[in-house]
Amino acid sequence: MGEVILEMKNIIKDFPGVRALDEVNFEARSGELLALVGENGAGKSTLMKVLSGVWPYPTYEGDIHIRGDLKRFRNTKDAEASRVAIIYQELNLIPELTVAENIFLDRQFTNAFGVVNWNKLYSETQKLLDELNITDFEPTDKVKELTVGKQQMVEIAKALSKNAEILVFDEPTSALTDKEVEALFEIIRKLKRQGVCMSYISHKMEELQQIADRMIVLRDGKTIGEVTLMSEITLDQIISRMVGRDIKDMFPKQEFKQGEKVLEVKNFEVDNPVLAGEKQVKDASFYAAKGEILGIAGLMGSGRTELVTGIFGAFPKDARGEVYLDGEKLDFKSPQETINQGIGLVTEDRKAMGLVLGQSILQNMTISSLETVANQWGIINKAQERKLAKGYVKQLNIKTPGLNVVIDTLSGGNQQKVIVAKWLNTYPKVLILDEPTRGIDVGAKVEIYNLLNKLVEDGVTVIMISSELPEVMGMSDRILVMCEGEIAAELTREEATKELIMEYATGSKKKGD
Amino acid sequence: MSNEVQNATTPGVSSNENIQMALKFLKDNGTLVALLVLVIFFSFADEAFFTPRNLTNLARQTTIVGIIAVGMTMVILINGIDLSVGSIVGLSAITVTLLMQAGVNIWLAVLLTLLLTGVIVGLWNGFWVAHYNIPPFIITLGMMTIARGLALTLSKGGSVPVTNPTFSKIGGNFIPAWISGIIIVAALALFFLVLFRGIQQKKKYNIQVKKQEIISSSVIAVLGLGISFYVFTAYRGIPYPVAIFIVIAFIGIFALENTKFGRRVYAMGGNEEAARLSGINIYRMKLIIYAIITALSALSGILLASRLNGASPNLGTMFELDAISAVIIGGTSFAGGIGTISGTVIGAFIIGILNNGMSLLGVPTFYQLMIKGFIIIAAVWFDVLSKKKKA
Structure with missing residues (x-):
């Protein structure tokens, strides 16, 4: 020393x-x-x-x-x-x-x-x-x-x-x-x-x-x-x-009865937008069911983000495959349509792709679901909007001095909760969260986990991408492991161990092993 | 009302609430105060300035660029720019006069002009910006020369006279003074009604009512409408173009403040990628906004041709700069996402007053240009300074 x-x-x-x-x-x-x-x-x-x-x-x-x-x-x-x-x-x-x-x-x-x-x-x-x-x-x-x-x-x-x-x-x-x-x-x-x-x-x-x-x-x-x-x-x-208090249970996982398949993805592919002929996602097929949290693990660059963002409709030119929501075929050609059909995406990069920095909590919260606060002429009922937002602030325990506060001033955890509120208000059937707890403190993490439980209980199918193995193992019912654009393995909660996931994620164990 | 969004918490208890309120009013309404200072300055500098006749002319001059500036606010809010507006003014003036010369009914001519030189050209601009992601600066720079060239070609380089007396009325006539008076009084009543209903609604939803906001907006409304009452009843009434401008500005303010469209505009300007992933149809929004600004420019050109009783292909030269200046002086951020049309209207009047007042005082045009330039720089400087303080 x-x-x-x-x-x-x-x-x-x-x-x-x-x-x-x-x-x-x-x-x-x-x-x-x-x-x-x-x-x-x-x-x-x-x-x-x-x-x-x-x-x-x-x-x-x-x-x-x-x-x-x-x-x-x-x-x-x-x-x-x-x-x-x-x-x-x-x-x-x-x-x-x-x-x-x-x-x-x-x-x-x-x-x-x-x-x-x-x-x-x-x-x-x-x-x-x-x-x-x-x-x-x-x-x-x-x-x-x-x-x-x-x-x-x-x-x-x-x-x-x-x-x-x-x-x-x-x-x-x-x-x-x-x-x-x-x-x-x-x-x-x-x-x-x-x-x-x-x-x-x-x-x-x-x-x-x-x-x-x-x-x-x-x-x-x-x-x-x-x-x-x-x-x-x-x-x-x-x-x-x-x-300032003891956290007894870092991962407060609750298990619910598994329901029918809600989201089904078949042979999904995403081309690399820069390198011709290269694929970021190769032949991915999976499903997510009601009553479960589906975890997606994998290293950075393994195609996890591209897979879900593609399904969400953000790559209209580069994504191919079949996506079914409640048995209905989606064409994943624009986020707008996908949202209307009932899928929400909490993006990985909060600042660049999730938040509109410089604008208020209120504006950020209702931007995806303006029709819930507007009449048929597109005119917003501001008082109703505030009431709605206040409800979410209370429900999600968002710590903020007010609704008109610029979103930049909140801590990462509270910003993330505002984004979750934004999606909740679209009433999604499937909510995809890409690294939902990145850069968030421990206390807020547990709150997010509890929120995920609550969502599943309310009948929302949750898909969670995470780089943190304890998190993905602690909260998921099933885990997909991605490696170099492919879904290398699908593991149940019981099967999954840190070692096994890492072996698949690093490619030392291949698909089907 | 500009920057009221940020100040949700008022820290501490002050010893003198009134002084604090006055300071906050100054901070929130800096451009408005600047406008007042200019009015007072020119009123003392030249007695011809604060007369109903001069102020009516001033308002009429301001509206031509003001109408364009409303659209320009939206374009700059979504992080875009439109340099073609000045040329569109020339093109639409030529188009509408030529159509009438060819015997087309004047209303049909106006409609066709708005459609062809406004909406269609705007959609063209928007298409290139939205579809190929080409910087709007480049696309509209191209359109700026194309439209000017087209105007010169169509008019064969000369000017086109207006023979139809009805057409001249659009830009030249007045709403009679007594009706103008009633309209202004009604506007004031409407303002207080809306204010009152707003307070009631806030109380209903248990939202805190901010006293200083109510007082400051009331002061602005009474003062503004009071001056308008004096000006427009003492001379010939509200000029048609001014009435059109007011209607457009109000629709614009309302749309940005209270509609889905407005929210989307601000979100796009703040973070386009986040807006896209939030389900906003960026492509369509861009088409709409570029169509709006060119349509407004075309309207501006029609009004100008009507007032001048003829069109020359060089009409509207440099209007893009005046429109952009009005937006920037009005406090809209060039980086997008922040700004209001009410600010822009004030900005447009600041430019109008400078033009008018300096001409009255006999300031040579060359100096006028320099002074205007410095004022634009000062406005942006002020904007930068006030942002630094917040951070």
Whole structure:
């Protein structure tokens, strides 16, 4: 355990009407990874923004000490000069530029006339990549051609190229495959040996147990308990610190009587829109029945999202096959028709495809079902609309100061609930949820699970895609495992084990084995 | 009413509620205040400004671009743009006058013009934008030259006179002063009726009624309708084009605020992909919106030809810039999703007042152009600043 590098003392940050941080205290040491754990909205990201100078000095109270010196950053440049770097959840890279250009974006190697020395740029980048043992991509590769995991490596390399001594990761693995996560951890271990002081924000307990040395919990803007050695605390204890109560049952699965087949899909295929001849989904056939949650597992890029999005009608040109809903054939040519016929889709990427950011909760909630609040002339009864929305806010326990609040200000879990409400109001027969709990805190996850139970009880057929094996195993009645565009296996709840699912998902066990 | 959406929670208890209310009013109605300041400034600078006669002319001048700006608001709200509107004005003016010259009945001529140079051209623009995802800037830039070229070709480069006296009335006549007075008083009564019903309905559904919103909207209504009453009863009444503009603006405001169509427009502008996956028919919406704006531009051209008693193929040159300016000054975000038609109407009047007032003061046209340009930049700057504060 190294010396104390970073100390944050009595940090208070107020937003109009809310105290986001309330006397936060912790210290981080060199050569260790300090996990920062807490539900969404607990103040983790705000804390990191204070640390990185996004919220400059007089806008918060309290002291930041780095190696014992009091620091008051007026902007992010100040923080960078003090060797603080943050790897954000949303990566800040320019897709059209090369790896090398991105890493040295604001500090190109130029001569006296401002002409770039490309050879030096590439060789310096290569040096950096070598240090990190990164061999998967070249300095000359364009960033847009890299996977998210590799892009993250570029961000890390960029931070290190600025001699960062304090490195903060904000949910770095939320979009990575297992293999990429392993590669990331390898780099983190290396950085630990080099004495870098790291903070790591994450919801994934399993990961933290693997990689974190110590942890601190944040709840409602306050630090709960002391910084604790990871080896001295159990998972349950962490969770109870996070939510302020014990969660007895992480997966409150209820079983209902299985009914008839509601959705039936035969020989479904989706072409790759970019690469001619390639298919994202190959010959997929499955069904979903009333009274069940059908889980779909698989690695990222295995075609799970494309399968359900295709069925939903979002790829009118690229999707082929037969889809039956209650025995009636669907032509899946537009989301609009599919919704009318009774299918809803909670998309994987909440911000890009689910929400209309910048607009109110109310507007987001009724956008798919305006006919429920409008008369035959298309005129909306606003009072009725508010009443309806209020009902959902209460029913789904959405935490919001009001219905006219811009959706961006809610935490991930509450945003997700607004999206679920949006679909509930279309009265779907089948509701498909693609990674419904990604980036959502533990407490809200359980609420979503309970909601799924409630839906099934009310007669909605639920299809849930998930990358988290405990979740898909804990909540599904049957599990489809996808691998490289094919449905490799269909497992019952009893058959499914982590190992079995992974074997099918990685292709080490093939279809029919 | 512009940015009232965001402020659901009013933090804390204030020592002086009235001052807070006034400040909030200023913040929510910045463009309106700017408009008032301009009116007061020009009234003092030149006594010919605040006269019923001049203000009637001002209103009539403003409506031509104002009608287009209503459509432009919708287009910009869905993250689009239409550069062809100015050329459409020229084309429709030529078309309608030529049709009448050829002996077509005037109402049929008007209808055909709206259909051919308005709806059809708009559907064409919308088709390319929606079907092939070509940036609207490019498509409408193309249409801008095509329509202008067509207008020049049809008119053989010269102007076309209007001989039909009925046609001149559309753009030139007035609703008699006494009827105008009654209409304005009725409008005020209607406003309070709607306001009252709104409050009642809110109470019925147990929704909190915001006092300051009611007061500020009442102040705006009384002031606006009061000035209109003075202007339109003291001179010759409400000009037909102004009446048409008011009707169109109200339909537009209502459609965006209170209909499914409006919700879809805002959702598309906010996040087109999410809107598509929420079941909005993006394709059809784009066709409709581009058809609306060209139809409105065609209408504008018809009104202009009627008022001028003739058409020249160069009518409407640079109107696209005035229309876009009105929308932007009115507070609509160029990135789409945020903005209102009431803002645009105010924006259109700001431009109208600047044109009119500066001409009265004898400011040379060259300077007028520069001043207008600076004002557009300032409006956007203000918009950017106020957004920064929110974040």
